[in-house]
Amino acid sequence: MKDNNKKGNIDNKLFMNNYKVDSMSHLTIKDQAVCEKCEDKSCTILCPAHVYEWKDEQIMVSYEGCLECGACRIACPHDNIDWNFPRGGYGIQFRLA
Ligand code: SF4
Numbered sequence: 001m002k003d004n005n006k007k008g009n010i011d012n013k014l015f016m017n018n019y020k021v022d023s024m025s026h027l028t029i030k031d032q033a034v035c036e037k038c039e040d041k042s043c044t045i046l047c048p049a050h051v052y053e054w055k056d057e058q059i060m061v062s063y064e065g066c067l068e069c070g071a072c073r074i075a076c077p078h079d080n081i082d083w084n085f086p087r088g089g090y091g092i093q094f095r096l097a
């Protein structure tokens with residue numbers, strides 16, 4: 001049978017993951033002025049965890065939900081994200097279903 005609710009299924013699987021949230025963000029916008037001029041703001045579209053949001057004329061970074069996939073690091077057309085893995089012991093722990 002065809003699966004018509006793939007997004008729902010992915011969200012359910014993401015919900016199963018465990019996060020140990022650091023108090024320090026491992027993702028930093030280098031220069032908000034660059035984001036302001038960025039036409040597509042692709043980070044707000046491509047991140048599967050919806051980490052980036054354009055709000056109050058700046059990019060907000062909800063690093064707590066990051067899946068550490070690295071897509072935003074590659075996709076930002078201005079290389080404007082200082083991307084690091086979370087510090088040791090922090091970040092996501094995947095649970096396979
Ligand atoms: S894609 Fe890069 S430059 Fe554009 S809004 Fe996102 S972080 Fe800023």
Ligand code: SF4
Binds near residue numbers: 048049067070071
């Ligand atoms: S690494 Fe992946 S999940 Fe984390 S912010 Fe970037 S695109 Fe989103």
